Amino acid sequence: MLTVLDAEMLVRQHLGDTPRANHSRVVAHMMRTLAPGFSASAELWEVVGLCHDLDYFHTSSNWSQHGLLTVRWLGDNIPAEAQDAIAAHDHRTGIQADTVLADMLKAADAIAIIDERLGRTTLCDSDGAEPYAALRRRLGDRSYLSDILQRYSERHGVPFDRMVEIISLAPGQ
Template sequence: MSREEAFNKLTIYVKNNNLIKHMIATEAIMRALARKFGEDEEKWGITGLLHDIDYEVTEKEPEKHSLLAEEILKDVSLPSDIIDAIKAHNEIHGLPRETLLAKSLYAVDPLTGLIVAAALIHPEKKLAPLDTNFILNRFKEKSFARGVNREQIKSCEEIGLSLEEFISLGLEAMKAVSNDLNL
């Protein structure tokens, strides 16, 4: 599946512009991680892009989120490790995250929200002026972006990255697609 095919598929199921931006941000960070780890950038990017394809449909039934994604994506013959990573990113299922791909997606998912929230409180409301320390300081503020699962972000250590390194990589990846994110 090409990136274009994946994007076209997700627009069938996802209409919320902010959710699409989240998926694009996740894709960007996953691609950056793939480059860092010497993995298949296209594969990792598609995993990030499609990870929430069923979110709007399952929003009121979180126990179905990511399982429906498997059904939606079964006709496109994606590798099983992509499907496994997508299913395991929803911790409600308690599925093991055994691969680097699955562990990475799990850690990246909430990072995008933290970075967007930090951009929105900055006077310029853009990613460009942000630096890693600004994000790290917001990360430490319990009252900031309460919905962001900090433990999930800290699971970046399972993929061999410090929190600072992970946030830096994520911020730079999102800056690279800032036009798509309107940030």
């Protein structure tokens, strides 16, 4: 299986020193921190977070392939469940995966994009009573990110405050 060090080397190789590489590290931080709450492998979840966007620049002209190319590159170096999560993390592929790993990757990806778009301070200061509605208003044309975060966090019992706590400790973007 691919190690975290291997995955980090792949991030450097495919994403270089770009904001997308930083995004992948934030998603990896989220995944590693969430894994123990599901009795899952923190290392595997971190690898999935690091690798989920490896093909980002290669598929930017055809998002229906985003994640699928990464899965082909990684092959059997990651388990089938991890392959499915990466393949399904972007709805434009048409791939469905409803495992906890896949759902938490979607949630971690969404909150990392929200963090990048709105800034960590805004995210951390979201309205405590209706945080998802407040995010929806602020996100404008990307309000669906709040829906993704809410859907998968609530499905698996991860409160909004916990997601914000985890991302507040993530590397900057």
